[in-house]
Amino acid sequence: MRILFSIATTFSFFFIFSQKNIVNIDSIIKADSYTVFKNISYGPDKKNNLDLWIADTESKTPFVIYIHGGGFGAGSKNAAYTKNNFKRVKKLLDNNISFATIDYRFKNNDDFLLSSLNDAKRALQYLKFNNEKFNLIKNKVALMGASAGATSSLWIGLQDDLSDKKSKDPVLRESTKVSCIVGMAAAHSLNLNRWKEMANVDEDYLKSIFEKYLGKMDTEKWMKRSFDKDYISEVDFFEKMDSNDPPIFIINFGGNRKPKNIADFHHNPLHAKVLKQRADSLKIKNVIYAPGIGIVDKSNQGLVDFIVENLN
Numbered sequence: 001m002r003i004l005f006s007i008a009t010t011f012s013f014f015f016i017f018s019q020k021n022i023v024n025i026d027s028i029i030k031a032d033s034y035t036v037f038k039n040i041s042y043g044p045d046k047k048n049n050l051d052l053w054i055a056d057t058e059s060k061t062p063f064v065i066y067i068h069g070g071g072f073g074a075g076s077k078n079a080a081y082t083k084n085n086f087k088r089v090k091k092l093l094d095n096n097i098s099f100a101t102i103d104y105r106f107k108n109n110d111d112f113l114l115s116s117l118n119d120a121k122r123a124l125q126y127l128k129f130n131n132e133k134f135n136l137i138k139n140k141v142a143l144m145g146a147s148a149g150a151t152s153s154l155w156i157g158l159q160d161d162l163s164d165k166k167s168k169d170p171v172l173r174e175s176t177k178v179s180c181i182v183g184m185a186a187a188h189s190l191n192l193n194r195w196k197e198m199a200n201v202d203e204d205y206l207k208s209i210f211e212k213y214l215g216k217m218d219t220e221k222w223m224k225r226s227f228d229k230d231y232i233s234e235v236d237f238f239e240k241m242d243s244n245d246p247p248i249f250i251i252n253f254g255g256n257r258k259p260k261n262i263a264d265f266h267h268n269p270l271h272a273k274v275l276k277q278r279a280d281s282l283k284i285k286n287v288i289y290a291p292g293i294g295i296v297d298k299s300n301q302g303l304v305d306f307i308v309e310n311l312n
């Protein structure tokens with residue numbers, strides 16, 4: 001019963017993060033007197049904005065960065081303010097953990113997903129660089145995301161340090177190492193060939209779904225480049241996982257059915273199974289839930305408790 005309750009609670013967390021019923025942020029700030037920095041510019045693009053909620057303590061605090069979902073083509077940082085979800089953000093704040101939520105650029109014809117991924121990386125580096133300004137502990141950070149945001153979190157956290165020590169921009173010289181990663185409806189890889197093998201579908205079927213996802217983009221260009229080894233090496237993280245990677249918390253719902261669209265593919269619970277197998281083989285601490293295919297972590301640990309444990 002406790003396990004079922006925990007799963008239902010965590011599902012509620014993911015589900016609520018996906019809703020459109022947004023709480024008025026200003027009313028929350030006024031009611032509860034939180035210290036909040038809104039629409040901080042963390043980079044040169046107009047989409048490079050974040051909100052930062054500071055825990056009420058004089059000491060420096062760990063922090064969480066939330067990356068919204070939307071298929072790399074929709075959504076906003078306001079996904080963190082859906083009705084009834086703020087109690088979970090508040091629990092983090094009550095545990096002296098600050099909380100950030102970010103906007104980022106969407107997929108495009110120049111570099112497809114790399115703008116989105118690199119924006120999320122830069123937001124992390126920006127907050128580390130400005131740790132003194134915001135009273136943050138730069139080496140105690142959790143990345144958390146839903147759907148595309150979950151996969152972005154894994155892309156950052158499951159690679160070696162992505163900092164550029166020779167960059168003229170001091171922000172980009174900051175380390176991208178984190179303390180833990182939380183992914184809701186995450187993909188285990190951004191190599192579509194792996195998706196095909198995972199779901200046991202043929203190449204023509206996979207490409208027909210991917211072509212629909214591209215929509216009005218340059219279909220010929222990205223159908224070709226997305227299966228190119230050089231591009232895959234830039235966007236994927238699965239092969240780069242190693243025993244030094246941080247703990248991961250993954251929750252993917254649904255059953256193992258043949259995917260009908262890109263969301264079915266991206267949210268398939270088999271991603272969680274593959275991530276668990278890989279993490280176990282590398283001895284990476286993990287808490288994985290995919291109840292639709294019988295995976296329920298024996299710890300019964302909830303999402304917020306996982307973050308608190310790994311940031312304290």
